[in-house]
Amino acid sequence: MKNRVEILAPAGSYEVFLAVMNAGADAVYLAGNMFGARAYAGNLNNEELIKAIEYCKFHNKKMYLTVNTLLKNNEINNELYDYLLPLYNSGLDGVIVQDYGVMKFIHESFPDMEIHASTQMTITDSGYADFLRKYNVTRIVPARELGLEEIRDIHDRTGMEIECFVHGALCYCYSGLCLMSSFIGGRSGNRGRCAQTCRLDFNYNGRESKILSLKDLCTLDILPEIIEAGVFSLKIEGRMKSAEYAAGVTSIYRKYVDMYLNKGKETYKVDKKDRNRLLMLFDRGGQTDGYYMRHNGREMIADNTKISKDLGEKKQYEEYIHRTFVEANPKIKINGIVTIKKNNPVTMSLSFGNIAITIDGPTCETALNRAVSREDVDKQLRKMGQTMFELDTLDIRMEDNIFIPLKSLNELRRTAVDRLTDAYLEASKRNNSHRFLPCAAHKESRNKGISVHVLTYEQADEAVKHNIQRMVIDTEVMSGDEISRCVELCRKNNVKSYIGLPRVDRGTYNVKSNSDGYMIRNMSQKTKCDKEVIADYCIYAFNNYAVSALEDYGITGITYPLELNEKELSEMDIDNGELVVYGRIPLMITANCIDKTSGNCHKGSTLFSMLRDRKNALLPVLTCCKFCYNIIYNSVPVYLFDKLDRIRIQPEYYGIIFTTENATEVADVFKCFNNRTKPEDNTFTRGHFTRGVE
Structure with a gap:
């Protein structure tokens, strides 16, 4: 008999909650009416949540609440405590969180509640655990892009519980790093409102296809390998799916987990009928076992010409599920x-x-x-x-x-x-909570300087001619020699230099440099740095509790979030901040490669190509073979130069990000900055500076 594992099922309503419990789930994850990453699911009201907690106590099950979105200051100050208090007092087992501020707040306010680190934190190696342990996080949900050996390594090095997705929808972007829906559709995935822009058609190299749409995950065939890699909690995606879907999938995974636990790997075999039943419940153009056994591949992309269409058999199977699990009322x-x-x-x-x-x-x-x-x-x-x-x-x-x-x-x-x-x-009730008070303000106005981000030596060479104070030298394009030359260039021109670490670090990047410091893109990178550390926008400081958590961990500079508007940004207590005022924003960081998918691989080289969306906007795609990921940038840059003399925010640095620009274009950008004018071609976006996100 192997160590017992947990089947963790989704529930978007109380009906679905009961159905997945009847179908064999050991635990359920769900949201209330606030702060969940599936804002458009039905979700449960507080009365239903408490009823579900009580049900779990009597049935020896677990219930985890998703609080896995980024929270604004007013939400965390005025709403979070009162929302969680009755659930905590009733015995809620744990919360799944993305926001560092939420993590800090819950740790201080609700000391006996388990905290699980969401896949939205983009955890790709064991280094993250050093930060998470400060807040007694007991479980990690790693990035879905990790292979089994990487997951095993995290488990072995940290000793923490590992929760991994085994079935359901896959995002094309690393979870937590996607701004595509936010910047193109106005609905932020970080706020639970993803518009699934990636499921639409895009044109690449003259061919129209759903090149960013992945097949759904199905891991029945490799469940033993997943469990033996140290995964404790087997998570089924689908909080926006029907009761029939959630219960049907749960029952099939219950069957095969029990088969493995009771009989071992040697006799483990998946019945083809069960694979077909899973496709009957939902088919996005085939299934994939995800990244567990591969880094990426064309075979993961959905084939929408091959969708099962036997509606009669599907209806019959769903009716069986409804009778057996949805209508069932075991006492x-x-x-x-x-x-x-x-x-x-x-x-x-x-x-x-x-x-x-x-x-x-x-x-x-x-x-x-x-x-x-x-x-x-x-x-x-x-x-x-x-x-x-x-x-x-x-x-x-x-x-x-x-x-x-x-x-x-x-x-x-x-x-x-x-x-x-x-x-x-x-016996399950608690009464030891206390409201964690807002962090004391200590913001100071500072003299403004310019912080420039460069991808190429050509950009760096031009930028130092324009009275900049700081340079972030990104590592995706330049060789080690070019990076060293950039550092020396900064030194000669009295400019502080920071190495911009990879946007996704799978634990392999050797952080050694004679720069003044590092800009990290993932919290695990902090443990590798022996000099000053500043944080990029993707280290989300969405509220002042998050700012405090980052400062407590030794981060000396923070980038203002890209999804807050001017008023919300002005309420941030950041005294050493960078406000991005120009640059193409990365909309996606992806393990899958568009060139490889399209059969146009340029392995070993790094270059830009263009992806055209349905409105004919061109999105530059950086193929970064050095770290084996793509960066899909916005079609136009964020541009705030003409507003700088009138805004309320007092950052220490104005951030200017260069991506596709050559030296002449870099000089033109500085001219606009100095004159506080709009670009002549008038192609830019304000981002969320004026509108913000819901």
Whole structure:
């Protein structure tokens, strides 16, 4: 027998919650009406959430609440505590979080609640654990792009619980790093409102296709390997799916997890019928076992010409699921004893597990007419109605010729059930929360300087001619020699130099440089740095609690978030911040490669190509073979130069990001900056500076 693992099922409503529990889930993850990464799911209200917590306690299951979005200052200050308090007090098992500020707030306010690090944190190696342990995080949900050996390494090095997706939709971008829906569609995935822009058609090299749309994940065939890599929690995606989908998928994974746990790997075999049933429940053009056994590949892209269409069989199977799991209402068996004696109160005892209660009812009398029979008592006391219980055994200790009104027996039963419920749940309740007070403000106005980000030596060579104070030297394009030349160029021109570390670091990048410091893109990179560390925008400082968490960890400079508007940014307590005022924003960082997918691989070289969207906008794609990822940039740069003299924010640095620009274009950008004018071609975006995100 292997160590037991957890099947973690999704629930977008209370109906789905009950269905997946009936289908064999060990735990469920769900959201309330606030702060979940699936804002368009039905979700549960607070009354339903508490009911679900109580259900889990009686059935020895676990329930995890998703608070896995980025929260603004007003939300974390005014709403989060009151939202979580009744759930915490009722015994909520844990929360799944993305936001560092939320993590800090919950750790301080709700000390006995488990915190799980969401896949939205983009955890790609064990170095992240050093930061997470400060907040007693007990479980990691690594990036979905990791292979089994990388997952095994995280588990072995950290000893933390590992939760991995085993079935459902796959994002094309590393989770937590996607701004495509936000910048193109105005709906932020970091706020639970992804518009799934990546599922649309794009044109690449003259061919129209859904080149960014991945097949759904299905790992039935490699479940033993996943479990043996150290994965404890097997997570099924689908909080926006139907009860039939969630329960059907859960039941099939229950079957195969039990097969492996009971019989081992040697006899493990997947029935083709079960694969077909999963496709019947949902088909996005085939299935893939994801990144567990590969880094990327054309075979992962959805083929929308091959979607199953046997609607009759699908309907029949969904009806079976509905009858078996959705309509099912299994009861918890409890035991009872009732004692009925003349001239004494009726007593009723109920027991479940190690909890037993006894209550007194009305006094019994000698029957003057028809006596109450044992059958009458048994019938009335077994009427459990809409409760979660049924009497397994009922010991009736009763004298003859007794009268007691039947309505009194009904009231006795109801009171006893309520008392048993309260007594059992009392052990799970907490009352040790305390509201974590807002971080004290210490923001200071500083003299503004310019922080330039460069991809090429040509850009760096031009930039130092324009009175800049800081240079971030990105590592995607330049060789080690070119990076060293950039550092020396900065030194000669009295410019501070920072190496911009890879946007995704799978633990292989050797951080050694004679620069002044490093700009990190992932919290795990902090442990590798021996000099000053500043953070890029993707180290999300969406609220002042997050700012405090980053500063506590030794990060000396923070980039203002790209998804807050001017008013929200002005409320940020960042005293050493960089505000991006120009540059193409990375919309996606992807493990899959567009060139490789299209059969146009330029392995070993790094270059830009263009992806055309449905509105004919051209999105530059940087193929970064050095770190084996793509960066898909916005079609136009963020541009705020003409607003700088009127904004309320006082950053230490104005951030100017160069990507596709040559030396002449770099000089033109500085000219616009100095004159505070708009570019002549008028092709730019304000990003979220004026509108923000919901």
